[in-house]
Amino acid sequence: MYYNILSMNKSIFIVILLLFFSCDKKPPLHGDYDEGNLDDNGRQMIWNDEFSGAAGSLPDPIKWSFFDGWGNVPYRDAIYTTDDAYMDGQGHLVIRARKEVTNSVTNYKTSSLWTRVTKNDFKYGYFKCRFKCSELQAKGLWVAFWLFAEGSAPYDGNMNTGTEIDIFEYAYMNNWMQGAVHWGSSASMPYETSNIRDGGFHTVALEWKENELIFYYDGIQFWRYTDNVSKGNQYIMLTLEIEDVWGAGSISDPGNSALLPDYWYVDYVRVYQ
Ligand SMILES: [Ca+2]
Numbered sequence: 292m293y294y295n296i297l298s299m300n301k302s303i304f305i306v307i308l309l310l311f312f313s314c315d316k317k318p319p320l321h322g323d324y325d326e327g328n329l330d331d332n333g334r335q336m337i338w339n340d341e342f343s344g345a346a347g348s349l350p351d352p353i354k355w356s357f358f359d360g361w362g363n364v365p366y367r368d369a370i371y372t373t374d375d376a377y378m379d380g381q382g383h384l385v386i387r388a389r390k391e392v393t394n395s396v397t398n399y400k401t402s403s404l405w406t407r408v409t410k411n412d413f414k415y416g417y418f419k420c421r422f423k424c425s426e427l428q429a430k431g432l433w434v435a436f437w438l439f440a441e442g443s444a445p446y447d448g449n450m451n452t453g454t455e456i457d458i459f460e461y462a463y464m465n466n467w468m469q470g471a472v473h474w475g476s477s478a479s480m481p482y483e484t485s486n487i488r489d490g491g492f493h494t495v496a497l498e499w500k501e502n503e504l505i506f507y508y509d510g511i512q513f514w515r516y517t518d519n520v521s522k523g524n525q526y527i528m529l530t531l532e533i534e535d536v537w538g539a540g541s542i543s544d545p546g547n548s549a550l551l552p553d554y555w556y557v558d559y560v561r562v563y564q
Contacts, residue, residue: 323491323492323493324491324492324493324494324509324510325421325492325494325558326419326494326496326509326510334416334417334563334564335563335564336561336562336563337416337562337563337564338354338411338413338561338562339559339560339561339562340354340355340384340559340560341382341558341559342378342382342383342384342557342558342559343378343382344378344380345378345380346378346379346380346381347377347378347380348377348378348380349373349376349377349378350376350377350378350384350404352409353409354406354409354411355404355405355406355409355529356404356405356406356407356408356409357371357372357373357376357402357403357404358371358402358403358404358405358528358530359371365398365399366532367532367533367534368399368431368533368534368535368541368542368543369388369399369400369401369532369533369534370398370399370400370401371400371401371402371403372400372401372402373402374400374402375387375388375389375400375401375402376402376403376404379556382558383423383556383557383558384404384529384556384557385554385555385556385557386401386402386403386404386434386529386531386554386555386557387401387402387531387552387553387554387555388400388401388427388429388432388531388533388551388552388553388554388555389401389551389552389553390542390548390551390552397543397548399533399542399548399551401531401532401533402531403528403529403530403531403532404528404529404530405439405526405527405528405529406526406527406528407439407441407526407528410526411526411527412524412525412526412527413438413524413525413526413527413562413564414521414522414523414524414525415499415500415501415564416499416562416563416564417496417497417498417499417562417563417564418436418438418458418496418497418499418527418560418561418562418563419494419495419496419497419559419560419561419562419563420436420458420459420494420495420496420529420557420559420560420561421492421493421494421557421558421559422434422436422492422493422495422555422556422557422558423490423491423492423493423555423556423558424461424487424488424493424555425488425489425490425491426553426554426555426556427461427463427488427553427554427555428550428553429463429542429547429548429550429551429553430463430535430539430540430541430542430544430547431463431533431534431535431539431540431541431542431543431544431547432462432463432531432532432533432542432553432555433460433461433462433530433531433532433533433534433536433539434459434460434461434462434530434531434532434555435457435459435460435461435528435529435530435532436458436459436460436495436527436528436529436560437455437456437457437458437459437460437527437528437530438453438455438456438458438497438499438521438525438526438527438528439453439455439456439525439526439528440452440453440454440455440521440523440524440525440526441453444523445473445474446473446474446475447475448474448475450474450519450520450521450522450523451522451523452523453521453523453524453525454472454473454474454519454520454521454523454525455471455472455473455474456471456472456497456499456504456521456525457469457470457471457472457473457479458470458495458496458497458506459495459508461487462536462537462539463539463540464537464538464539466483466484466485466487466488467481467482467483467484468481468482468484468487468495468508469481469482470482470497470506470513470514470516472504472516472519474519474521476519478516478518478519480506480513480514480516482508482513482514484508484509486509492556492558493508493509494507494508494509494510495507495508496510499520499521500520501520501522502517502520503515503516503517503520504516504517504520527560527562529557529560531555
């Protein structure tokens with residue numbers, strides 16, 4: 292065999308080498324990532340939305356309703372509408388950020404979704420979201436996939452009434468996103484993601500156990516957190532906020548809002564237990 296390999300045509304040998312390395316299960320450096328329907332340890336998908344509605348259709352009202360900015364108009368730098376979250380007809384939810392000028396008054400508009408009103412809340416499990424960030428061009432946009440709990444309870448320090456768990460938040464700060472936990476105080480973990488704006492879809496996930504939170508990006512664990520772990524039911528949020536967060540830049544910076552409208556594409560949200 293050794294002799295045969297040496298005598299093999301060099302190009303065939305290289306092809307075999309490439310095939311060997313392509314079997315490596317590392318996520319791709321560029322382009323789409325999707326780990327599919329993970330179901331280890333007997334877990335089953337108990338709730339999901341694949342966003343497969345017709346083009347222009349609204350989010351499923353059984354699962355989602357429109358976030359209202361906590362009743363504030365505007366909330367941070369945006370007015371929340373029911374016009375800026377819709378299906379693209381190709382299996383994705385689109386959340387749009389746009390600029391609207393009426394009588395010389397500039398407003399920034401966006402939508403966000405939550406499962407609070409529809410009472411789809413959860414305790415423990417594996418929470419996953421797949422999305423594409425490359426059509427977020429303007430600074431001052433802040434997207435997130437996160438879990439929250441009722442009223443002020445997330446911040447009262449009592450784990451039995453929930454916390455804020457930011458599975459993923461991204462505000463166009465070069466190439467990093469972060470996971471975070473807020474319970475009255477805060478902990479967070481930034482993560483360098485060289486491929487987040489590469490035009491492909493990427494996946495984030497949270498494994499939420501009784502005494503541990505484990506965060507993943509494209510199947511890679513980037514944070515294990517055990518100090519303040521929620522033991523209460525939490526609902527899901529998918530938000531595109533307009534806010535200069537972490538000094539990323541303001542939507543009203545010169546030339547910046549000219550980049551709007553911008554779009555966040557979400558392929559699915561899945562919950563396993
Ligand atoms: Ca989909």
